[in-house]
Amino acid sequence: MKAYVAVDVGASSGRLMLAKKVDGKLELKEVHRFKNGFKEINGHDYWQIDHIIDEIFTGLEKIKHMGISQVDLGIDTWAVDYVLVGNDGQKLHDPISYRDKRTEGAINALTSKLSKQYIYEKTGIQFQTFNTLYQLYTEDKDNLAKTDKILMIPDYIGYVLTGNAVTEETNASTTQMLNLRQGLFDKDLAKSVNVSQDQFPHLVDAGTVLGSVSHKWHVKYDIPETEVITVATHDTASAVVGTPGKGDNWAFLSSGTWSLLGAELNVPENGLDAFAENYTNEWGAYGTYRFLKNIMGLWILQCVRHELNDRYSFKELAAQATQVAPFQTFIDVNDTRFTNPKSMIQTIQNYARETNQFVPTTPGELTRVIYDNLSLYYANEIHKLSGILSKPIDTLNIVGGGSNVELMNQLTSTLAGVEVVAGPSEATAIGNIIVQMITSGEVDNVVAGRKLIENSFGLKHYQPEANKYVGVLDRYCDFLSSIHHESKEAV
Ligand SMILES: Nc1ncnc2c1ncn2[C@@H]1O[C@H](COP(=O)(O)OP(=O)(O)OP(=O)(O)O)[C@@H](O)[C@H]1O
Ligand SMILES: C[C@H](O)[C@H](O)[C@@H](O)C(=O)CO
Ligand SMILES: [Mg+2]
Numbered sequence: 001m002k003a004y005v006a007v008d009v010g011a012s013s014g015r016l017m018l019a020k021k022v023d024g025k026l027e028l029k030e031v032h033r034f035k036n037g038f039k040e041i042n043g044h045d046y047w048q049i050d051h052i053i054d055e056i057f058t059g060l061e062k063i064k065h066m067g068i069s070q071v072d073l074g075i076d077t078w079a080v081d082y083v084l085v086g087n088d089g090q091k092l093h094d095p096i097s098y099r100d101k102r103t104e105g106a107i108n109a110l111t112s113k114l115s116k117q118y119i120y121e122k123t124g125i126q127f128q129t130f131n132t133l134y135q136l137y138t139e140d141k142d143n144l145a146k147t148d149k150i151l152m153i154p155d156y157i158g159y160v161l162t163g164n165a166v167t168e169e170t171n172a173s174t175t176q177m178l179n180l181r182q183g184l185f186d187k188d189l190a191k192s193v194n195v196s197q198d199q200f201p202h203l204v205d206a207g208t209v210l211g212s213v214s215h216k217w218h219v220k221y222d223i224p225e226t227e228v229i230t231v232a233t234h235d236t237a238s239a240v241v242g243t244p245g246k247g248d249n250w251a252f253l254s255s256g257t258w259s260l261l262g263a264e265l266n267v268p269e270n271g272l273d274a275f276a277e278n279y280t281n282e283w284g285a286y287g288t289y290r291f292l293k294n295i296m297g298l299w300i301l302q303c304v305r306h307e308l309n310d311r312y313s314f315k316e317l318a319a320q321a322t323q324v325a326p327f328q329t330f331i332d333v334n335d336t337r338f339t340n341p342k343s344m345i346q347t348i349q350n351y352a353r354e355t356n357q358f359v360p361t362t363p364g365e366l367t368r369v370i371y372d373n374l375s376l377y378y379a380n381e382i383h384k385l386s387g388i389l390s391k392p393i394d395t396l397n398i399v400g401g402g403s404n405v406e407l408m409n410q411l412t413s414t415l416a417g418v419e420v421v422a423g424p425s426e427a428t429a430i431g432n433i434i435v436q437m438i439t440s441g442e443v444d445n446v447v448a449g450r451k452l453i454e455n456s457f458g459l460k461h462y463q464p465e466a467n468k469y470v471g472v473l474d475r476y477c478d479f480l481s482s483i484h485h486e487s488k489e490a491v
Contacts, residue, residue, distance in 0.1 A: 002440060003068050005226075006432035007056055007157070009036055009077040010235055011257040012302055014052060016059030017429040018068075021442055026433070026456040028426065031066075032059030038097035045097040045340075049083065049153070053160055060223040071224045072440060073213075074231030074432040075154045076238040078257075079174035079282075080132050083156040084139075085149040085165075092143050095153060098130030099340040106134035114192055117275070122186055124270030125176040126280035128294060132175035136193040150199045154233035161228055162211040165201040168230045170237035170290075172203060173283035180268055180281070206232040206285040207439045231435040232285040235428045236260045236292075241285050241446055242424065242431025243397045244454040250395040251385060252292075253378060253412075254427070255402025257299045261381050262292025263389060273388045285435060286446060291389070293381050296333045298402055301370045303344035304363075312363055318405050320364030321371055326411075327472050328358040328365075330479040331373045355483070371408045376476040379415035395419045399427030406460075413462040415473050420462040424453065 006017040016032040034055040038045040056075075063071060084092040096102065107129050111119065116127060125131065132152075136144070151159055152171045159165045172178055172185075179186040185197040213226040232238045239254040245264070254260040268281040268289045282290040305317060312320070329352050341347040348366060352359040360366045378396070386393045396418050398409060403422040413420040424430055434449035443449045 002442060003063075003071045004433045004436045005031075005060070005063065005071045005073040006429035006436075007059070007073060007075045008235060008238070008426075008429040008432060009052055009075075009153075010428070011078045011299075012036060014055060015426075015429065016056065016063070017426060017433070018063060018066075018071075019430075019433040021437065021452070024452075024455065026430065026452050028430065028433075028456075030426075031062050038099065044102065045100040046094040047081065047097055047153070049091070049094055049156070053157060056157070056161075057217065057221045057223065060226065061221055064222050064224045069224050070226075072227050072229055072436045074229045074233075074436050075157050076231060076233050076235045076428060076432050077153045077157070079171055079234050079236065080128075080130055080135070081153050082132060082135070083151045083153065084143055084147040085151055085156070085159070086146050087148045089148075091156070092146060095156075096135070098135070101340070102138045103129045103134045106137050110134060110137050110192065114189070119176065119189065120270060120275045122179050122189065123176050124180050124268045124274075124281035124289075125173065125178075126278045126294060133177050133189060133193060136195055139193075141194060144194055147195075147199055149201055150195065151201070152233070155201070155230075158210050158228055158230060161213045161217065161226075163214050164211045166204045166208070166210060166230055167200045167202065168206060168208075168233040169203050170206055170232045170283050170285060171234035172200070173281075174234055178283070180270065204230055206230065206237065207435050209439065229436045229439050231432045234282065237282065237284055237290060238431035238435070239399055239428040240264055240290055240431065241434050241449065242427035242429070242453060243399050244421070244450045244459065245395070245397045246450075247395075249392050250397055251382060251393045253396055253398045253402075254400050255297065255398055255408075256400040257297055257302065259295035259297035259374060259378065259402065260290075260292045261295060261378055261385070262290055263385060263393070265289045265291045269388065277384055277388065279385075279388065291385075293385070295374070295377055295381065296338050297374070298370075300333065300338055300344060300348075301367060303341075304348075304366050304370070307343060307345050308363055314401070315404075317363055317367040318371075318407060320362070321367040322407055324364045324368035326368070327372050327469070329360060329369045329372075330355070330357065330376070330476055331369065332480055332483055333370075333373050333377050371405065371411065375408050375411035375415055376473060378412045379473050380477060380480075382416045382418060393418060395421060397421045399424060401425055409460070409462050410465070411469075414465045414468050417464050419464075422460040422462065424457040424459070430457075
């Protein structure tokens with residue numbers, strides 16, 4: 001019986017999950033979990049990439065000590081960030097986090113030379129100031145001149161493990177540098193940020209065999225024989241593979257540090273409506289497209305919890321939120337002030353004061369405001385998504401850590417008027433495993449993989465509650481319109 005390992009590293013935590021197919025079900029075991037996060041050093045926010053790699057080897061040693069001598073392994077992480085590798089094959093420096101302030105103003109600077117319409121028509125990718133395109137635009141030019149390879153985070157980890165360098169396409173699409181029609185890095189866009197196309201290793205599809213973990217690591221660590229498969233290395237792409245959606249009218253919500261809400265398409269949708277709403281066409285596994293909107297997500301609550309000295313678990317905060325009256329304060333969760341403030345609690349409270357609303361102070365009130373407004377934002381986006389795609393959305397599959405929050409699952413179902421199917425919370429790791437199983441031939445395709453997921457993990461269903469919160473979503477949309485109108489006037 002083959003053993004598979006998913007290395008899933010999100011912005012807030014990483015984990016190694018061991019999986020096997022037993023009696024027609026997928027058995028999943030969390031073998032190792034570690035905290036992830038960036039450190040501010042000399043004014044920049046750096047990921048601790050060597051720590052992440054050490055933790056991966058720690059997890060692999062645990063698997064070997066379980067008596068498992070051979071595994072297939074896939075790596076998925078957050079998007080857009082990269083490592084610059086010099087001619088000596090070593091990183092020039094630790095990767096800088098997408099939340100670093102270096103890209104502030106970069107979109108306006110670059111799009112004063114290349115219009116947004118031009119870039120969106122080529123790439124179909126959303127305008128986020130942290131996209132690789134804008135990070136490279138602000139990158140140290142001397143460093144770029146010394147760069148032999150630009151490796152996206154999961155590709156860099158695969159390179160360190162095996163010595164083989166590739167660029168996996170689902171994560172490459174988040175750079176906003178892939179040309180939709182050519183299926184390659186766009187020459188003009190690369191040139192506009194002082195890099196050449198060949199500084200990115202060749203593109204590969206999700207499911208490609210990368211190679212074996214190098215012998216040198218077996219000398220240093222007691223680990224299994226490990227074959228690395230380049231899975232859908234953007235964590236959200238793996239999460240979508242691991243989402244057990246059915247039929248044609250389902251949408252996904254990958255709910256973690258970020259909330260990624262969208263639909264899986266067979267052709268990209270980069271028309272005027274999608275452009276106007278800043279929807280993105282990130283590439284999915286097996287020739288699909290992840291048409292989605294980035295929503296600030298549980299990052300906001302992660303920051304609040306950290307400011308409270310991690311005194312409460314997320315489960316405890318969720319329980320406290322259920323004791324607080326709903327919809328006392330509206331916030332635009334995608335307001336850039338929530339991107340990486342010094343104090344998230346003060347930012348939320350100042351926002352409430354500026355808009356003459358109830359000011360949350362207790363952990364339960366703060367959590368409730370965050371859950372209420374994420375649910376409202378999701379409901380509003382589901383209606384927009386349905387309009388852009390000109391098709392009804394009748395089911396929202398919520399996966400990731402956020403799918404554990406019953407309050408939000410139920411609020412979203414009622415506000416959006418759709419069924420919510422919640423789980424699996426580890427959909428990212430499961431999608432990572434499914435791609436490995438398709439490559440090994442143990443699973444035929446994604447449809448079969450999603451059936452296996454549905455049969456293996458308990459999913460929870462939520463239906464809209466009749467006559468509850470009537471008119472709240474309309475009030476929220478009016479609030480957003482008034483806020484955006486005022487901010488435009490303020491410019
Ligand atoms: N039992 C729980 N109760 C309430 N909230 C939870 C629970 N478990 C996880 N969460 C929420 O899920 C979030 C983490 O989700 P998830 O594990 O999918 O993120 P991640 O994979 O670490 O990071 P990323 O989103 O960058 O991939 C936490 O910030 C928390 O808000
Ligand atoms: C920048 C984020 O990593 C990216 O937009 C998001 O899709 C993600 O990767 C969430 O983990
Ligand atoms: Mg994750």
